[in-house]
Amino acid sequence: MPSSPLSSRTTGALTSRRSVLAVGGALGLTGLLAACGESEEKKADSGKPGGTDSGGKSAKKGPWTFTDDRKKAVKKDAVPTNIVAFTGVAAALFDYGIKVKAVFGPTKTQGGKADVQAGDLDVDKLTVLGNEWGQFNVEEYAALSPDLLISTMFDGSGTLWYVPEESEKQILGLADSVGISVYDRQLTAPLQRMLELAASLGADVKAKQVTDAKKRFEAAAARLRKAAKARPEIKVLVGSASQEIFYVSGSNLSADLEYFTSLGVNIVEPSESAKKASGGWFENLSWENVDKYPADVLLMDNRTSALQPDALTKAKPTWNKLPAVKAGQVVPRVTEPIYSYGKVAPILEDLAKAIETAKKVS
Numbered sequence: 259m260p261s262s263p264l265s266s267r268t269t270g271a272l273t274s275r276r277s278v279l280a281v282g283g284a285l286g287l288t289g290l291l292a293a294c295g296e297s298e299e300k301k302a303d304s305g306k307p308g309g310t311d312s313g314g315k316s317a318k319k320g321p322w323t324f325t326d327d328r329k330k331a332v333k334k335d336a337v338p339t340n341i342v343a344f345t346g347v348a349a350a351l352f353d354y355g356i357k358v359k360a361v362f363g364p365t366k367t368q369g370g371k372a373d374v375q376a377g378d379l380d381v382d383k384l385t386v387l388g389n390e391w392g393q394f395n396v397e398e399y400a401a402l403s404p405d406l407l408i409s410t411m412f413d414g415s416g417t418l419w420y421v422p423e424e425s426e427k428q429i430l431g432l433a434d435s436v437g438i439s440v441y442d443r444q445l446t447a448p449l450q451r452m453l454e455l456a457a458s459l460g461a462d463v464k465a466k467q468v469t470d471a472k473k474r475f476e477a478a479a480a481r482l483r484k485a486a487k488a489r490p491e492i493k494v495l496v497g498s499a500s501q502e503i504f505y506v507s508g509s510n511l512s513a514d515l516e517y518f519t520s521l522g523v524n525i526v527e528p529s530e531s532a533k534k535a536s537g538g539w540f541e542n543l544s545w546e547n548v549d550k551y552p553a554d555v556l557l558m559d560n561r562t563s564a565l566q567p568d569a570l571t572k573a574k575p576t577w578n579k580l581p582a583v584k585a586g587q588v589v590p591r592v593t594e595p596i597y598s599y600g601k602v603a604p605i606l607e608d609l610a611k612a613i614e615t616a617k618k619v620s
Contacts, residue, residue: 324458327439327451328416334434337460338406342387342399344420346596347408347438347452349377353598354456354468359402360385362394363420367562374560377596394422396429404433408455410448410597411437438597444520445513445595445602449475452597471600478606479521485613486522492616494518494609495526495553495582496591498540499565501573504548507540508533514595518609526551548576552620555612556582560590581619587612 322337343351345363352358364373365386372381385402388394407429409418418437421429438455440448457463496507496515509515509525519525528541528551535542543550558567567588570577577583589612592605 322458324436324455326436327411328437330416330437332406332434332436334405337458338434340403340405340433341459342402342404342407342433344409344418345373345379346375346377346594347410349375349379349596350452350598350601351408351456351459351461352377352379353471353596353600354453354461354463355465356456356459356461358408359404360387360399362387363389364562365389373562374592375594375596377598377601388420388422391420392422392424394420394425394429396425396432399429400432407433407435409435409437411439412441414441440513440597442511442516443513444517445597446517448513448597449599449602453599468599471598471603475599475603475606478603478610482518482523482606482610482613483521485610486524489613489616490522490524491618492555492613493524493526493553493620494555494557494613495551496557498559498593499570499574499577501565502544504543504545505536505540505559506543506551508538511539514592514605523609523613526553545574545576548574549580553580553582554585554587554616554618554620556580556588557591557609557612558588559593561593564593585617585619587616587619 319337321333321335323331323333325331341351341356341358342360342362343358345361345365348358348361361379361384364375365379365384366376366381366389367373372379385398387399407418407421409421411417412419416437418426418430418435436455438448438451453463453468462468496509498505498507506526506528507515508528509519515525530538532541533539558564560566565573567577567583571583582588589608592601595602595605
């Protein structure tokens, strides 16, 4: 979940959820991609569970209704088939066998590879309405004749993630929308809600691949709880890096970190006063003060908008002096998880392993 740097368009300490959380445009990601053809869609779906046919039409018939996390009930005469979704949502639905017609949000990196938020989606065969923060091709969206837009929400007021403020009214006027909250709740909640949404759209949530993924998630959670209980002295600092600032995330508000804390993980907590400028999400540190909080493991933002450890090793001498860095105890944080059990289970497994094997260096 994004407890991330400020948007490139932000000038000052803003508390708006959009301004605080977005990193869009930081790397100048690529623009719109070509729409996929029907034959290409068939290839993208090979081996996936679920209840959709190769044309994206749900196998489930009849009236459809779903009440989202805004407590908004969407009702239709038939199950939606022309679905447009935030990339991470599309990736989660894809794991359950549900395809979308187009996506918006980080999908393809500057180098042409799939963004970490794209999961198993074949990004070369996707229609992308906008790849960066603030991008959303409304005309192309309208031409798709969408009957449902789906995104996550990172605030309590129902703001749909990556739907631009300036065109929000126009976009939401073209089709019904569904919002799944990933704000100030443990990640088990959005996982369950995404599963319920997929089931409503025709996914076979009793398929072996789905039930096996959930069992793996439950086993991973048990392992992480055991590791945290056995090694409570291991301090985990959750960070995100930009050229000017090192962001230290608190464990509140973010679905993943709230869940880790509930399992007993010892997460380094910035002071409440220090987090005020970000609306309570994180503390901004200069690179000169990057060692303010002692830590044994660094859990670092893996999104393409954040500087990664390899870049930091070359560019930031103070980074190389951190005890956890010297000990090689830096692991990626999937800051915006793909909310399918299959994608979240490895996140728990990796953190458990990091705690199990970490040396006490703080």
